[in-house]
Amino acid sequence: MRAHRRVATALRELGVETVFGLMGEGNMRPLIDFAGLGGSVVAATTEGAAVSMADGYARVGRRLGVASVTHGPGATNALTALTEAVRARTPLLLLTGDTPPREDHLQRFDLRGLAALAGAGYVRVGAAADAAADVARATRRAATESRPVLLDLPVPLQRLDVADGPPLRPPSPLRPGAPGEEELDRALGILAGARRPVILAGRGALDARDEIVALAHCVGAPLGTTLLGKGLFAGEPLDLGVIGTLASGRALETVQAADCLLVLGAGLNRYTSVDGALLEGRAVVQVDRDPARISAAAEVGLVADVRRTAASMREQLIAAGQEPATAHRGDLAALLAAEAAGPVASADGPDTLDPRTVMRWLDRVLPADRVVVTDTGRFVSAPWRLLSVRSPADFAHTCNFASIGLGLGTALGAAVAARRATVAVVGDGGGVMNLVELATAVRLGLPLLVVVCNDGAYGMEYRHLRAEDDDPSPARCVWPDFAAVARALGARAATVRTRADLEALDGRVAALGSDGAGPLLVDVRCDPDVDPDADPAEPAGPA
Numbered sequence: 001m002r003a004h005r006r007v008a009t010a011l012r013e014l015g016v017e018t019v020f021g022l023m024g025e026g027n028m029r030p031l032i033d034f035a036g037l038g039g040s041v042v043a044a045t046t047e048g049a050a051v052s053m054a055d056g057y058a059r060v061g062r063r064l065g066v067a068s069v070t071h072g073p074g075a076t077n078a079l080t081a082l083t084e085a086v087r088a089r090t091p092l093l094l095l096t097g098d099t100p101p102r103e104d105h106l107q108r109f110d111l112r113g114l115a116a117l118a119g120a121g122y123v124r125v126g127a128a129a130d131a132a133a134d135v136a137r138a139t140r141r142a143a144t145e146s147r148p149v150l151l152d153l154p155v156p157l158q159r160l161d162v163a164d165g166p167p168l169r170p171p172s173p174l175r176p177g178a179p180g181e182e183e184l185d186r187a188l189g190i191l192a193g194a195r196r197p198v199i200l201a202g203r204g205a206l207d208a209r210d211e212i213v214a215l216a217h218c219v220g221a222p223l224g225t226t227l228l229g230k231g232l233f234a235g236e237p238l239d240l241g242v243i244g245t246l247a248s249g250r251a252l253e254t255v256q257a258a259d260c261l262l263v264l265g266a267g268l269n270r271y272t273s274v275d276g277a278l279l280e281g282r283a284v285v286q287v288d289r290d291p292a293r294i295s296a297a298a299e300v301g302l303v304a305d306v307r308r309t310a311a312s313m314r315e316q317l318i319a320a321g322q323e324p325a326t327a328h329r330g331d332l333a334a335l336l337a338a339e340a341a342g343p344v345a346s347a348d349g350p351d352t353l354d355p356r357t358v359m360r361w362l363d364r365v366l367p368a369d370r371v372v373v374t375d376t377g378r379f380v381s382a383p384w385r386l387l388s389v390r391s392p393a394d395f396a397h398t399c400n401f402a403s404i405g406l407g408l409g410t411a412l413g414a415a416v417a418a419r420r421a422t423v424a425v426v427g428d429g430g431g432v433m434n435l436v437e438l439a440t441a442v443r444l445g446l447p448l449l450v451v452v453c454n455d456g457a458y459g460m461e462y463r464h465l466r467a468e469d470d471d472p473s474p475a476r477c478v479w480p481d482f483a484a485v486a487r488a489l490g491a492r493a494a495t496v497r498t499r500a501d502l503e504a505l506d507g508r509v510a511a512l513g514s515d516g517a518g519p520l521l522v523d524v525r526c527d528p529d530v531d532p533d534a535d536p537a538e539p540a541g542p543a
Contacts (some may be wrong), residue, residue, distance in 0.1 A: 008033035024070020026097035051081035052409030061417030072107025087400035121149035194260035204265025208307035220324030375407025377427035378459035404430030421513035442490035447513035
């Protein structure tokens with residue numbers, strides 16, 4: 001067979017079911033072959049969106065994401081989305097192919113250099129006979145290194161004949177390690193002596209929920225998460241929610257009173273640690289399978305599997321007669337429940353809505369098993385705080401590279417993976433960048449709700465100008481009518497300005513994913529002078 005078909009065959013043998021792509025000379029043959037072999041090719045409108053789709057598919061589907069673009073401008077158009085996926089540590093394969101080796105080829109570009117610039121891995125197929133082995137090597141690297149790998153299949157090589165070798169087998173999952181005895185003993189000594197321990201878990205603890213909850217009951221520890229661990233302990237009475245700059249008042253107070261912080265499968269970046277303030281004055285024990293993620297602030301760092309470590313800790317503490325700590329407030333569960341049920345501060349205008357109002361409404365109306373994806377922008381704290389999910393696997397954001405415009409594509413891939421109600425919360429500036437991809441969602445019939453927080457401005461820049469007592473009007477923008485554009489692309493759409501407008505959408509939003517009606521866009525008109533992070537009683541900025 002031809003080398004391009006051997007690559008497509010190798011992908012199918014390795015268990016790849018879906019490829020997100022945009023066809024060009026450098027990748028059209030493998031894409032056609034992949035579809036012919038029973039795989040699903042989701043055609044994107046832009047190369048960046050194709051990579052974002054694969055990114056969202058991998059994050060929510062918890063499997064390898066695969067995207068394919070052509071060489072030259074196809075690859076450069078995908079650079080921002082590829083960088084986001086690198087920083088999100090997404091296992092992703094980006095299939096492209098180098099141009100014919102001519103100096104006058106208009107689309108020539110250094111693919112190896114592009115991959116290095118983004119921080120992605122790079123595998124070049126150097127000989128047609130090695131095509132299948134190189135596909136396997138690239139996918140294995142993407143999985144084990146938790147990052148995208150660019151697979152370069154040069155165009156001249158694609159048409160060469162190769163022998164049909166034995167079928168490839170999907171790689172076996174890595175067996176996580178057990179904690180070292182000496183480090184485990186030190187960690188247990190700290191936990192056993194803690195009077196007010198708190199457990200902080202991240203997305204790396206996704207498969208260890210039951211073991212962590214059992215350990216928390218054993219030591220008497222409230223449970224909190226990073227943003228990427230959002231929803232992990234939903235339903236637990238002592239669930240503190242997201243810890244760090246997004247924490248509720250009660251959660252922040254509880255962590256500040258702790259004498260021990262057990263960090264499981266979570267990073268301790270500046271947002272989670274509040275620039276290190278939540279780590280000072282308390283013992284930190286951290287467990288992660290990646291040694292690079294162990295913080296210098298950790299008194300004990302265990303490079304080990306979170307699930308096995310949590311189970312081992314509990315077993316040994318019970319065997320030693322450990323009693324739960326009792327120094328936390330006895331009414332903490334009741335206080336947390338009251339805080340969660342309390343009113344949400346918002347500042348709606350006569351014809352505008354505060355994003356906090358909208359997110360609380362969505363949290364009430366959307367199907368409980370929804371997937372939530374956010375773009376980045378000044379609106380994000382509202383969905384991060386107020387729009388809940390049942391599991392961290394149902395949440396993704398595109399803030400790792402802080403680029404607006406990636407949220408819609410990522411949500412499309414997430415919806416393909418989940419095949420259930422998916423909501424994308426985007427700003428107007430970021431939303432308009434890839435609004436055309438709604439046509440892809442329509443074509444696929446995806447159960448997608450796109451919520452545009454439309455303040456008619458580049459919101460962060462508007463806020464910065466106001467904070468510096470400058471005229472913010474240069475950051476104002478005039479957009480096309482989002483609802484009209486969405487309808488032109490085949491989607492359902494509505495514009496909302498008041499709570500009554502929201503309530504009128506209850507039925508359509510509640511039925512998302514069960515009515516088979518496809519995507520719905522809601523254009524929410526917001527006031528750029530309302531800061532969703534501020535108390536409405538306080539002025540948003542200089543008058």
